Amino acid sequence: MNHDNHNKQEIHANTAEEGTEAGAPISQEELELFSAFIVFVPTQIGEPLFALGEVVATPGAVNLLDRLGINGSVYVRRHQCGDWGVVCAEDAAENARGVTDSNRILSEYRLGARRERLWIITEHDRSVTTLLLPDEY
Numbered sequence: 001m002n003h004d005n006h007n008k009q010e011i012h013a014n015t016a017e018e019g020t021e022a023g024a025p026i027s028q029e030e031l032e033l034f035s036a037f038i039v040f041v042p043t044q045i046g047e048p049l050f051a052l053g054e055v056v057a058t059p060g061a062v063n064l065l066d067r068l069g070i071n072g073s074v075y076v077r078r079h080q081c082g083d084w085g086v087v088c089a090e091d092a093a094e095n096a097r098g099v100t101d102s103n104r105i106l107s108e109y110r111l112g113a114r115r116e117r118l119w120i121i122t123e124h125d126r127s128v129t130t131l132l133l134p135d136e137y
Contacts (some may be wrong), residue, residue, distance in 0.1 A: 048080045049099045052122060052129040059135040061118060068112045072131055075109050079120040079129070085109040102126070108134075 055076060065072045076087070081112040084095050085108075091106055098105045105122045118136065122129040 003136065007027040011103070026068045036128075046081045048077075049082050050080065050105065050122065051126040052076065052080055053125075055131075057131040058136045060136050064111065064118060064133065065131075068116075070111060072118075075107070076129065076131070077078040077122060079105070079107040083107070098124070108125065117120055 004090065057072065061072070064070075070103065077084075082095075082099070084092050084105075086108050087106060095105045095107070098102060102124055104124045107120045109118045109120070110116065111118055116135050119132050119134055120129060121132070
């Protein structure tokens with residue numbers, strides 16, 4: 001990585017881990033490791049592609065989002081607008097067909113430093129969209 005000294009920003013940890021202090025600067029090595037996990041998130045999301053129906057969340061999904069301080073509606077919006085997250089190419093193709101053929105649509109997002117998996121599934125009849133953990137499926 002090429003960094004100009006005048007452009008450097010000090011980055012601080014938001015939470016304390018064992019042996020560290022909250023707000024302690026992150027080392028360059030930690031920053032580079034963290035950067036490997038950053039996923040591009042578009043700043044502008046397109047128009048909704050399908051109806052969501054009732055949006056519900058399982059206890060595991062609620063716990064994950066609460067624990068990480070994440071607003072799940074951001075991911076629901078990404079899901080609805082065709083940003084399927086980290087699904088494989090086959091699932092992405094199924095989702096694209098699902099938009100027009102009224103099939104089930106599945107998105108997967110990796111959250112937090114531990115890259116915990118969150119699924120969002122909209123049913124084929126568009127009656128319900130569920131946020132859940134894979135082991136709750």
